[in-house]
Amino acid sequence: MRILYTDVLVIGGGLAGLRAAVGARRRGHDVIILSLVPAKRSHSAAAQGGMQASLGNTARGEGDNEDVHFEDTVRGSDWGCDQAVARLFVHAAPQAVRELAAWGVPWNRVRAGEREVVMDGRRVTLSERPEAHGLIAARDFGGTKKWRTCYVSDGTGHGMLYAVSDKAVAEGIPVHERMEAIALIHEGGRCHGAIVRNLVTGELVAYVAKATCIATGGFGRIYRVTSNAVINEGIGAAIALETGAACLGNMEAVQFHPTTIFPAGILVTEGCRGDGGLLKDAAGHRFMPDYEPEKKELASRDVVSRRMEEHIRAGHGVNSRFGEHLWLDITLLGAAHIDSRLREVKEICRHFLGIDPARDFIPVRPAQHYSMGGIRTDARGEAYGLAGLFACGEAACWDLHGFNRLGGNSVAETVVAGMIVGENIADFVESSAGELRVSTALVQEFLAAEQAKLDTLLQGNGNESATEIRRRMQDIMTDKVGIFRRGDLLAEAVDELQALLQRSRRIGVATRRPGSNPELVAAYRVQKMLKLALCVAYGALQRTESRGAHYREDHPRRDDANWLKRTLASWSDPFQTLPTLAYEALDVRRMELPPGWRGYGARDAIEHPATAPRAVEIATIREAFGHADRYTVQQALMPYEHLVPVRFRGRNERLGDAS
Amino acid sequence: MTTDTPRQLTLRILRSSPSEGIEPHWQDFRVEEAEGMTLFIALNEVRDTLDPSLQFDFVCRAGICGSCGMLIDGRPGLACRSLTRDFGPLITLAPLPVFALIGDLSVDTGSWMRGTAERLETWIHSQAEPDLTAVEAKMEPELAEAIYELDRCIECGCCVAGCGTLRMREDFVGAVGLNKIARFRLDPRDERSDEDYYELIGDDAGVFGCMSLLGCHDVCPKGLPLQTQIAFLRRKMVAVGLK
Numbered sequence A: 001m002r003i004l005y006t007d008v009l010v011i012g013g014g015l016a017g018l019r020a021a022v023g024a025r026r027r028g029h030d031v032i033i034l035s036l037v038p039a040k041r042s043h044s045a046a047a048q049g050g051m052q053a054s055l056g057n058t059a060r061g062e063g064d065n066e067d068v069h070f071e072d073t074v075r076g077s078d079w080g081c082d083q084a085v086a087r088l089f090v091h092a093a094p095q096a097v098r099e100l101a102a103w104g105v106p107w108n109r110v111r112a113g114e115r116e117v118v119m120d121g122r123r124v125t126l127s128e129r130p131e132a133h134g135l136i137a138a139r140d141f142g143g144t145k146k147w148r149t150c151y152v153s154d155g156t157g158h159g160m161l162y163a164v165s166d167k168a169v170a171e172g173i174p175v176h177e178r179m180e181a182i183a184l185i186h187e188g189g190r191c192h193g194a195i196v197r198n199l200v201t202g203e204l205v206a207y208v209a210k211a212t213c214i215a216t217g218g219f220g221r222i223y224r225v226t227s228n229a230v231i232n233e234g235i236g237a238a239i240a241l242e243t244g245a246a247c248l249g250n251m252e253a254v255q256f257h258p259t260t261i262f263p264a265g266i267l268v269t270e271g272c273r274g275d276g277g278l279l280k281d282a283a284g285h286r287f288m289p290d291y292e293p294e295k296k297e298l299a300s301r302d303v304v305s306r307r308m309e310e311h312i313r314a315g316h317g318v319n320s321r322f323g324e325h326l327w328l329d330i331t332l333l334g335a336a337h338i339d340s341r342l343r344e345v346k347e348i349c350r351h352f353l354g355i356d357p358a359r360d361f362i363p364v365r366p367a368q369h370y371s372m373g374g375i376r377t378d379a380r381g382e383a384y385g386l387a388g389l390f391a392c393g394e395a396a397c398w399d400l401h402g403f404n405r406l407g408g409n410s411v412a413e414t415v416v417a418g419m420i421v422g423e424n425i426a427d428f429v430e431s432s433a434g435e436l437r438v439s440t441a442l443v444q445e446f447l448a449a450e451q452a453k454l455d456t457l458l459q460g461n462g463n464e465s466a467t468e469i470r471r472r473m474q475d476i477m478t479d480k481v482g483i484f485r486r487g488d489l490l491a492e493a494v495d496e497l498q499a500l501l502q503r504s505r506r507i508g509v510a511t512r513r514p515g516s517n518p519e520l521v522a523a524y525r526v527q528k529m530l531k532l533a534l535c536v537a538y539g540a541l542q543r544t545e546s547r548g549a550h551y552r553e554d555h556p557r558r559d560d561a562n563w564l565k566r567t568l569a570s571w572s573d574p575f576q577t578l579p580t581l582a583y584e585a586l587d588v589r590r591m592e593l594p595p596g597w598r599g600y601g602a603r604d605a606i607e608h609p610a611t612a613p614r615a616v617e618i619a620t621i622r623e624a625f626g627h628a629d630r631y632t633v634q635q636a637l638m639p640y641e642h643l644v645p646v647r648f649r650g651r652n653e654r655l656g657d658a659s
Numbered sequence B: 001m002t003t004d005t006p007r008q009l010t011l012r013i014l015r016s017s018p019s020e021g022i023e024p025h026w027q028d029f030r031v032e033e034a035e036g037m038t039l040f041i042a043l044n045e046v047r048d049t050l051d052p053s054l055q056f057d058f059v060c061r062a063g064i065c066g067s068c069g070m071l072i073d074g075r076p077g078l079a080c081r082s083l084t085r086d087f088g089p090l091i092t093l094a095p096l097p098v099f100a101l102i103g104d105l106s107v108d109t110g111s112w113m114r115g116t117a118e119r120l121e122t123w124i125h126s127q128a129e130p131d132l133t134a135v136e137a138k139m140e141p142e143l144a145e146a147i148y149e150l151d152r153c154i155e156c157g158c159c160v161a162g163c164g165t166l167r168m169r170e171d172f173v174g175a176v177g178l179n180k181i182a183r184f185r186l187d188p189r190d191e192r193s194d195e196d197y198y199e200l201i202g203d204d205a206g207v208f209g210c211m212s213l214l215g216c217h218d219v220c221p222k223g224l225p226l227q228t229q230i231a232f233l234r235r236k237m238v239a240v241g242l243k
Helices: A015-026 A066-076 A083-102 A156-170 A235-241 A301-316 A335-341 A343-353 A409-430 A440-459 A466-480 A487-504 A518-542 A611-625 A630-637 B039-049 B109-120 B141-151 B174-186 B194-201 B215-219 B226-242
Strands: A002-011 A031-035 A113-119 A122-128 A175-177 A179-187 A190-198 A204-214 A254-261 A278-280 A318-320 A323-329 A362-371 A374-376 A389-391 A565-570 A580-585 B008-017 B022-032 B069-072 B075-078 B090-094 B100-103 B106-108
Touching: A002 A015, A002 A190, A002 A409, A015 A031, A015 A156, A015 A204, A015 A409, A031 A179, A031 A204, A066 A083, A083 A156, A083 A409, A156 A409, A156 B109, A156 B141, A175 B109, A179 A204, A179 A235, A179 A440, A190 A440, A204 A235, A204 A409, A204 A440, A235 A374, A235 A389, A235 A518, A254 A301, A254 A343, A301 A323, A301 A362, A335 A343, A343 A362, A374 A389, A389 A409, A440 A518, A466 A487, A466 A518, A487 A518, A518 A565, A518 A580, A611 A630, B008 B039, B008 B100, B022 B039, B039 B090, B075 B215, B106 B109, B109 B174, B109 B194, B141 B174, B174 B194, B174 B215, B174 B226, B194 B226, B215 B226
Parallel strands: A002 A031, A002 A204, A031 A175, A204 A389, B008 B090
Antiparallel strands: A113 A122, A179 A190, A190 A204, A254 A362, A278 A323, A318 A323, A323 A362, A565 A580, B008 B022, B069 B075, B069 B090, B100 B106
8 A cells, every 4th residue: 555644735736725735835844735637727727707805906996995895795695604704805815816916927907097998888987096007907796896806807717826836836846636535534533634546547545644635626517507617526525524524514505607608508707797798688688777776787696697597487588499598798898808808708609609709699597606615614724523624715615605605706715715724734734733643554444445435336236327327416406406496396306316326326337447447437426426416405405595595485585583504514424315414503793794685686584683782782882983993993893813824914005005 | 501410420539548558549439419519528428428438638628728638630629619510520539649648538738737837937936025915016007918918828738739849859848838938038027037048948948949830829729929929039049149
């Protein structure tokens, strides 16, 4: 058996994993990154529109700061997020974007003077301040009060991923490519690394580490229609679940992006609407203002996606041979704008649809896009129930996004969480808790168990097809656990998924060769993916309210009185067919922003009994502090600075600050 | 295409399995064409229904990540965004040359690109640690856009596969490498000088090895201005060499 030792094992070579690795490496620790693919192929590269950070450099961003970003994020989450984590995030986001600027990301820059933009369907002239010339620009995105989304044309994720990936090369961090973690090594509530399968040779290797960090992204591929890359199968989250010690948070919180091209499901950025694009129906009518007079096309993603599907149900969809869709109209932005700011969109339209978005409408329909749920961690990024296991980025639920993530907050989260969790990992490794105490017997035991599972697939007499089971799972998730959810359909989904899980234990694999074996990979992955699918479907069935992206037609109101809590799913017995669900209450009495109306969407929430008293308390505190600065007031309302690693403390400067 | 009956496509794939000692050989697979079918869809259909052992690499399937470079009818390109309707009824698919073969259509671009990054040090070289809370340094908007223009490379390997020099010189940095030097050279945040770059590419394994066949320019899926950038770099490096 082969065992590799390292201080820190990072599973996943996307933005979150890379940035966490750089942080731990810079603190002097040995780090190895595992990646299914070359790191620069990670799905982070597909983030188009930008990352939110309250720099406030542009005319429409003036006056922006952490407070405004915080409130937008909490409202976006439909009060499902951890507000202390949201504070930590909005504080560090400007530092992340500035760090990336120093590392070479070619952020789009402010040009002083007047310029024409499209807002609410009309051309208007904005005037940028001369002193802001050359600073990092920002565009508008959904659910935000200010233009806050920093961008690199519509290749933001690409620019960021290449800069951070090259930074990891500069730091000499090895990336072991085409390596897949298939189990975590753990004992007595302590994680010791992972059992890893080499996807080229088929060999199993044990990576033993003081700290392990999962940054494997989302699990969109449990759905049939998704914008996610084909590698986003959630295996990182699944192996955490399979420990029985760690748990997954809010798995039913799944985001559907309003604009993916129909029917391929490929994303076209929210920047299309942020820059002035409109949604239109079969009659060419701009319908969003009818539903959402305040934010129109730029309400949060959950709201826009629901309104689109509602409009299609009302008979206003465009018929095509693949089914119904709506139109995204960016023709009004003009060819020059599209050629410079939306060029990936233009390429996608040309190659996959054969159209020119400067002249033609883009056929779009919502598709699965983002997993708000994931490995439940504390605000330091350490997993519940398993010391030495950390998680960051989309794979984690430290809970920045609650039940709906704002556009531009995820690619920001990857680097921010990487910065913060990387420091916390280094602290852990340097502490007495971080000492490595693991016997090779234990490692051998885990290796043998995983080898036995693979052998069963390869040499057992199973006759079920992984491809067929997987397709059925994806159909169930898209048809019954989608944008609109209903108790009876969810119950059916849970039953069918359980039956599939049982069938998946009898999968047979025909390809027996020793090396690369895509058939075997599909087999062991679908067994894991089904567990995630069950966490999503069962969590959704139990949650009898509507919050953010989780919408129950049979329980259409947000119910703070009963459901202001986070779902925790665990799977302690490998033979159980349903996750064990527990709940963790969110404490209204400690919220900086108690539950209320989001500023868009429904206004009929059932109030939590602690909301009104907390609102009174907050008003009293604000009054007592009178003319104190915003930092002091914030500190009095909800302290969070203890969560900020030392090197990221200090106040973010902005243009026009009194120095 | 006016007929109602869909075309029957033949995918002729160059198959191999080095781990089993199976030498490259052609194998035909038949699939029925569907509306809007890409090679991503067609290859997955082959794997799902005809041969589960078939190896290929897709990640984003949207032309963004660069994973699926292969020879399509002999020409390097991204399979995910190649529509079958743009090809004849017989489409040949082979792995990209130059890179180490993993099996079938899968090649190891990752090690090659990592080697390039380490050799050319494709990161910002700066002595100063950034002050993260301070207002960021300014940059002209046009310059930022010009850097992005060269930063759009997705390391798919098509230029490497289309390069004449690389067939003769294994150590040639290729258009991907030269474009990266052009990118960092343009970036004022990188403190390296032309003398530093000359050390990296001022020889036959670098910019002077290019024979100007420019297959790279023709096949780049991102339409990067490789021809101009290589010519420009060569001029700049000659100037250093003549000093």
